[in-house]
Amino acid sequence: MRRPYRKLNLDERRILATMLQAKATKTKIAETLGRDRSTIHREIKRNWWHDTEVPQADGYWHMTAQALADRRHLKRRKLERHEDLRNEVIGRLKGGWSPEQIAGRLKIEPRAPYRICHETIYQYVYSKSGQSQELGRYLPERQRKRKPRYARKARGEVFPLETSIHNRPEEINDRSLFGNWEGDLMIFERAQGNANVATLIERKTRYVVLLRNNDRKSRPLMNKLINVMSPLPADARRSITFDRGFEFTSWRELKTGMGTKSWFCDPQAPWQKGSVENMNKRVRRYLPRDTALLSLPNRYIGSICDRLNATPRKCLGYRTPAEAFRDELMKLER
Numbered sequence: 001m002r003r004p005y006r007k008l009n010l011d012e013r014r015i016l017a018t019m020l021q022a023k024a025t026k027t028k029i030a031e032t033l034g035r036d037r038s039t040i041h042r043e044i045k046r047n048w049w050h051d052t053e054v055p056q057a058d059g060y061w062h063m064t065a066q067a068l069a070d071r072r073h074l075k076r077r078k079l080e081r082h083e084d085l086r087n088e089v090i091g092r093l094k095g096g097w098s099p100e101q102i103a104g105r106l107k108i109e110p111r112a113p114y115r116i117c118h119e120t121i122y123q124y125v126y127s128k129s130g131q132s133q134e135l136g137r138y139l140p141e142r143q144r145k146r147k148p149r150y151a152r153k154a155r156g157e158v159f160p161l162e163t164s165i166h167n168r169p170e171e172i173n174d175r176s177l178f179g180n181w182e183g184d185l186m187i188f189e190r191a192q193g194n195a196n197v198a199t200l201i202e203r204k205t206r207y208v209v210l211l212r213n214n215d216r217k218s219r220p221l222m223n224k225l226i227n228v229m230s231p232l233p234a235d236a237r238r239s240i241t242f243d244r245g246f247e248f249t250s251w252r253e254l255k256t257g258m259g260t261k262s263w264f265c266d267p268q269a270p271w272q273k274g275s276v277e278n279m280n281k282r283v284r285r286y287l288p289r290d291t292a293l294l295s296l297p298n299r300y301i302g303s304i305c306d307r308l309n310a311t312p313r314k315c316l317g318y319r320t321p322a323e324a325f326r327d328e329l330m331k332l333e334r
Helices: 010-021 026-033 037-048 064-077 083-094 099-108 120-127 130-133 218-227 252-258 269-282 298-309 319-334
Strands: 181-185 195-202 208-213 239-244 261-264
Touching: 010 026, 010 037, 010 064, 026 037, 083 099, 083 120, 099 120, 099 181, 120 195, 181 269, 181 298, 195 269, 208 218, 208 269, 208 298, 218 252, 239 269, 252 261, 269 298, 298 319
Parallel strands: 181 239, 239 261
Antiparallel strands: 181 195, 195 208
16 A cells, blocks of 8 residues: 655654765665655755855755745645635635635735635645535535645546547548547537537438537536447447547546447547537537527427438438438348
């Protein structure tokens, strides 16, 4: 089991300083203190003293390092040290302000005695003090537990290289293989809330499916895709190509839930999934951006799908997508 992280104390910093003066390596210091080498490297870098007036005094000094570390710690605890600032922040959170709005407003208010960054507010909300006051319920989006900033996944880890569209098989690229889809999310005006429509189109037959959603969270969206597409034969739902939006970060659910593989376009390259982008333009004829989506009955969304799938397409030899999709399903049954 991995040991919980604990900060270096003054005795450890004294040993570190002594060993540095003796020209010991960082690896040797880490072994002596029972720490990771990265911890020693980070400690030296953060608490190295730079003296602009007397450059000869530059170096790692354990008392100075302890003072620098304590100063940073107190800075993070600004909301605990200043009751008036804490009450101001909590009051604005309860008033519906986001941490970014609170921090930004304090920067421009001339009478504000303190300034604070939004990250400090988030840290306080998820601290023991903040949790005891249930401050998390006042955030725009609440999480059970907030990961440290350094532990959050980079976009490259969310969408790894092996899922890049450049690694997509040629039979998908040339549309010769049935069962490969493109997916996207149609967003509406902010006044309509978070409601949206997910668009799916099968690349070979141009058959389209529209799904209405009440929010943009990724996991519920993937669960809805699984519920809708699972009844199809496995060879009719081989893969889906998405862009790199946050709505699709739970793409792994598709593989575990129904065996469907996911591919992802390059950043800022929507033309790489041109079929669904063109279909979105067609759908906008019936669902413009100012549509009050939540007021529409489900049958209206279904009627748009039926109309699009019953329209002859030149690329299909003027067959309809519904006819082409049905023919492909029949081939799978043989």
